[in-house]
Amino acid sequence: MNPGPIALISSGETTSSGGLVFDALARGRSSPLRIAMIETPAGFEPNSDRVVGKVATYLEQRLQNFKPIPTAIHARRRAGPAGTDDPTTGIAVFEADLIYLGAGSPSYAVRHLADSWLWSAVLARQALGAGLAMASAAAVASGALALPVYEIYKAGHDLHWLPGLDVFGAFGLRLAVLPHWNNTDGGDELDTSRCFMGLERFERLRAMMPADVGILGIDERTGLVLDPSTGEIRVFGLGAVTVLNAEGESRHSAGATFPASALGPFRPADPSRIRPDIWAAAQAAIAPAPSPPEANPPGAVLSLLAARVTARAARDWKRADALRAEIADLGWRVEDGPSGQRALPR
Numbered sequence: 001m002n003p004g005p006i007a008l009i010s011s012g013e014t015t016s017s018g019g020l021v022f023d024a025l026a027r028g029r030s031s032p033l034r035i036a037m038i039e040t041p042a043g044f045e046p047n048s049d050r051v052v053g054k055v056a057t058y059l060e061q062r063l064q065n066f067k068p069i070p071t072a073i074h075a076r077r078r079a080g081p082a083g084t085d086d087p088t089t090g091i092a093v094f095e096a097d098l099i100y101l102g103a104g105s106p107s108y109a110v111r112h113l114a115d116s117w118l119w120s121a122v123l124a125r126q127a128l129g130a131g132l133a134m135a136s137a138a139a140v141a142s143g144a145l146a147l148p149v150y151e152i153y154k155a156g157h158d159l160h161w162l163p164g165l166d167v168f169g170a171f172g173l174r175l176a177v178l179p180h181w182n183n184t185d186g187g188d189e190l191d192t193s194r195c196f197m198g199l200e201r202f203e204r205l206r207a208m209m210p211a212d213v214g215i216l217g218i219d220e221r222t223g224l225v226l227d228p229s230t231g232e233i234r235v236f237g238l239g240a241v242t243v244l245n246a247e248g249e250s251r252h253s254a255g256a257t258f259p260a261s262a263l264g265p266f267r268p269a270d271p272s273r274i275r276p277d278i279w280a281a282a283q284a285a286i287a288p289a290p291s292p293p294e295a296n297p298p299g300a301v302l303s304l305l306a307a308r309v310t311a312r313a314a315r316d317w318k319r320a321d322a323l324r325a326e327i328a329d330l331g332w333r334v335e336d337g338p339s340g341q342r343a344l345p346r
Contacts (some may be wrong), residue, residue, distance in 0.1 A: 003127045003228040003269050006167065008142065009135035010185065012221035012238075013102060014058040017237035020133070021223040022098075024236065025131035026063050029097050033066035036058060036073055038122070040084060040105030040112050040138045043076030053105055059100075071096070078112045079159070090121035090278075094285035098131045101138035107148045107162055109141040114165055120275045124268070124282035127271050129268035134167070135223075136179055142167040143177040145213055153196045159205050166224035170229065171220075171260070172267040174213045181217035181242060206244075208343070214245030215263055222254060229270055231260045297343040301332050305343055 012018045037056050043050050043215055049072060056070035070090040075084045080122070082089055093099060099122055103110070113119040115158040126132045134142045140149060146164035151157040161176070168175050176193040191198035199206060208213065218224065219239025228231050233252075235241050240253040243262055260266040271279060296304070305326050311319040315327055324334050332343040 002129060002240050005126075006126065006226045006228070007131065007223055008063045008134040008177060008179070008216075008218060009102075009137045009223035010139065010181065010218040010220055010237075011136055012131075012237070013135045014055055015221060017221040018223060018237040019058075020064045021133065021225060022059060022062055024225045024234065025098055025133060026066050029066060032051075033063055033068045033098060035068055035070045035094075035098045035100060035110065036098065037070050038075060038093075038118070039100045040073075040075050040077075040118070041101055041106070041141065042110035043112060044105060046107050047106075048076060048104070049074065052100070055100060055102055073118070075112075078116060084112050084118040088116050089118050093118065093121045093125050094282055095278045096125060096130050097125075098133065098330075099137075100133045101141075102135040104137040105150055106137045106146045106164075107151060108136055108141035110146050110162055110164055113141070114163070117278065119165065120278040121282065123167075124274045124279050126314040127269055127274065128201035128282055128286055129168075129183075132167070134159060138176050139179045139218070141165050143216075144169055144174040145176040146196055146323065147176065147178065147197070149196055150168075159201060159208065159209065161205070167177050168263070170269045170271075170273050171318045173217050173260070173264045174210075174211065174278075175263060176213055177216045177218070179218045180220060182219045182239060214243065215325065216263065217242035217244070226260055228260075231266055232264075233258055233260055259343075295345050297332055300302065301327055301330055301343050305334070305341060308341065 007021050009021055015207035025108055037052040039048045039052050042051040052072055056149040060068050074082055075091055078084045094335050141164055142144055143164040144166045146160055180195045183192045194202035218241050222237035222239035224235050224241050226235050234257045235252050235254050237254050240251050243250045273306050304323050307318050308323040327334055331346050333346050335342050335344055
């Protein structure tokens with residue numbers, strides 16, 4: 001199976017611009033569409049269930065043609081029952097067609113997801129075909145480096161980067177993802193572009209990055225979808241995507257497509273990065289269940305089947321139906337097909 005698409009959404013995941021991204025992730029999938037909604041990025045908030053619940057409600061309406069079934073995964077921290085290191089937490093992930101993580105704190109998301117059982121399950125399921133959507137804080141956390149937005153912007157910590165979840169490392173890419181690229185919440189008094197850092201602080205942060213890490217900036221109410229099978233990225237929404245790396249700067253507006261190689265040395269995914277036990281569990285979860293062996297009908301049923309063949313050849317449908325009923329009384333059902341009839345246990 002091909003790996004599933006990966007979507008990054010800057011903001012507006014419950015608006016029409018975000019809906020375009022979810023439409024792209026759902027396209028071509030069968031009903032019902034099973035969606036795992038992971039609370040971890042907002043797990044420090046008492047109402048984290050409502051944070052993802054709002055998105056779940058939106059998806060039920062937006063994707064109604066796919067009969068979506070959202071399932072909340074209440075993994076609010078690493079330790080304890082239903083934590084990100086609890087193997088029972090990942091069951092819904094293994095069954096999901098689409099996995100969603102969204103708003104909250106990038107540093108909190110990294111602290112409680114990195115190298116966890118749940119995050120390995122997410123990576124395994126995406127590698128086996130599920131779509132992965134990461135919005136706002138989760139998009140920041142997705143990079144090889146993650147920006148501690150709240151710590152710097154709200155609490156005044158010194159400028160620094162954190163190791164991120166490195167979603168794109170499996171594809172040979174080292175990125176820092178900055179949603180809210182063109183944010184204007186600060187108005188004329190405070191520059192809040194570049195994910196609330198402003199241009200001056202952003203340039204200092206960029207100077208602190210290793211040379212091989214590129215920057216992927218995503219405008220407000222804008223998203224992108226990477227198709228790992230084709231190596232193509234498509235931009236959705238109202239704004240554009242900005243790529244900054246050693247090759248220079250490029251900007252890709254909504255509706256545009258561009259190759260993932262523009263982000264760096266893109267290559268097919270390497271599943272060896274996933275824990276072997278979780279990789280095996282994910283494969284087993286999506287494997288089709290083996291068909292039960294067919295039992296051999298007893299002699300009495302075989303005699304009735306032979307008599308039914310004779311009755312049908314003589315167009316004695318009443319007799320044929322009576323024989324079917326007798327076979328049913330013995331605990332067997334008759335299945336007629338192009339190659340003839342057969343008896344199966346009821």
